[in-house]
Amino acid sequence: MHKDIRILVVDDFSTMRRIIRNRLQELGYHDITEADDGETALPLLNAGEFDLVVTDWNMPRMDGLTLLRKVRASEKLKHIPVLMVTAEAKRDQIIVAAHAGVNDYILKPFNADELARKIERIYQRMES
Amino acid sequence: MSQEATDWQQQPAYLERFAALSSALENNQTDQANRLIEEMASLRESALFQQLGQLTREVHEEISGLSLAPSIIEMAREEASNAHKRLQYVADKTEQATHDTLDATEASLQMVTECDGILQSVRNMLADNSPGTDQQPFSPASLHETLSLIEHGSNQLRAQMTDIIMAQQFQDLVGQTIRQVLQLIEEVELKLVRLVADTGPMHDPATPSAEPGVSAVAPSATATDRVSKQGEVDDILAGLGF
Numbered sequence: 001m002h003k004d005i006r007i008l009v010v011d012d013f014s015t016m017r018r019i020i021r022n023r024l025q026e027l028g029y030h031d032i033t034e035a036d037d038g039e040t041a042l043p044l045l046n047a048g049e050f051d052l053v054v055t056d057w058n059m060p061r062m063d064g065l066t067l068l069r070k071v072r073a074s075e076k077l078k079h080i081p082v083l084m085v086t087a088e089a090k091r092d093q094i095i096v097a098a099h100a101g102v103n104d105y106i107l108k109p110f111n112a113d114e115l116a117r118k119i120e121r122i123y124q125r126m127e128s
Numbered sequence: 129m130s131q132e133a134t135d136w137q138q139q140p141a142y143l144e145r146f147a148a149l150s151s152a153l154e155n156n157q158t159d160q161a162n163r164l165i166e167e168m169a170s171l172r173e174s175a176l177f178q179q180l181g182q183l184t185r186e187v188h189e190e191i192s193g194l195s196l197a198p199s200i201i202e203m204a205r206e207e208a209s210n211a212h213k214r215l216q217y218v219a220d221k222t223e224q225a226t227h228d229t230l231d232a233t234e235a236s237l238q239m240v241t242e243c244d245g246i247l248q249s250v251r252n253m254l255a256d257n258s259p260g261t262d263q264q265p266f267s268p269a270s271l272h273e274t275l276s277l278i279e280h281g282s283n284q285l286r287a288q289m290t291d292i293i294m295a296q297q298f299q300d301l302v303g304q305t306i307r308q309v310l311q312l313i314e315e316v317e318l319k320l321v322r323l324v325a326d327t328g329p330m331h332d333p334a335t336p337s338a339e340p341g342v343s344a345v346a347p348s349a350t351a352t353d354r355v356s357k358q359g360e361v362d363d364i365l366a367g368l369g370f
Binding site for chain 1: 290291293294296297298299300301303304
């Protein structure tokens with residue numbers, strides 16, 4: 001798996017963005033951009049060439065599910081894998097996210113290895 | 129009681145004054161005609177006030193019939209219980225994260241102490257192998273063993289530091305929960321404000337507003353309006369004399 005992919009981390013809590021960034025850097029990913037909600041993330045996605053979106057669900061202005069749906073509805077963006085990292089633990093919500101086209105789902109709080117495992121799995125599925 | 133019913137009850141009085149008005153107009157009795165017209169207008173206003181009074185009583189009785197006091201208690205109990213659970217979650221998460229951080233920090237400090245011991249043993253070995261001493265030369269095997277110990281300690285330390293970083297996720301979870309509790313408190317406050325607006329004393333429209341430029345808010349008008357800011361809540365309370 002290439003470590004030079006561009007990753008967009010979307011979360012309204014700066015602490016969580018910092019933790020995810022830290023973990024990604026530990027894993028060898030260094031091209032990381034941050035956005036504090038879907039509203040900020042969408043123009044960044046449209047303007048840049050991102051290879052992965054790691055997004056929270058509950059955010060002000062535009063939540064992660066809406067962002068996911070907009071990404072999937074866009075010809076330009078629909079191919080980008082989206083990993084949801086969220087505290088939303090309800091089964092129905094996970095199903096909704098899956099139907100909306102999420103590539104994987106991590107429940108907060110997550111352990112240090114989970115992020116690596118999920119990213120690896122996303123790219124394995126894409127390559128197979 | 130409907131407007132039509134009230135008007136029907138007043139019909140004889142209207143007819144009497146109407147006949148007198150016709151007569152006064154035919155006889156060019158202008159003052160008498162004006163007085164009769166004013167009386168008829170007064171009759172209509174009186175009917176309107178009667179109807180408003182009746183309506184107010186009915187609304188009050190309807191609200192009383194809903195047993196609002198127990199429902200308020202129930203609402204407060206449910207919301208307080210909800211808020212209590214959420215705040216307990218905040219306390220638990222904070223406590224857990226603090227313990228995780230302290231555990232990892234204590235383990236890290238222990239490793240630093242062990243590393244100090246390794247470094248000291250290396251220094252001792254180097255001193256023993258300095259020129260002029262009779263000790264055995266510093267063997268590659270012991271050097272390899274020492275490096276392995278340092279490498280192991282370094283990896284352990286990295287893992288503990290990662291645990292400390294990951295433990296900080298509590299801030300996100302706790303922050304979300306506190307937001308929910310704040311929203312819940314705001315909703316309860318709005319419900320109580322609306323309740324006071326619905327059941328409180330009628331505001332005298334002649335009474336000027338306490339603040340210039342801010343109109344006195346009629347309770348019935350605010351009952352259905354949604355407010356979204358604390359300032360709006362304060363205005364409603366001020367309009368009710370709080």
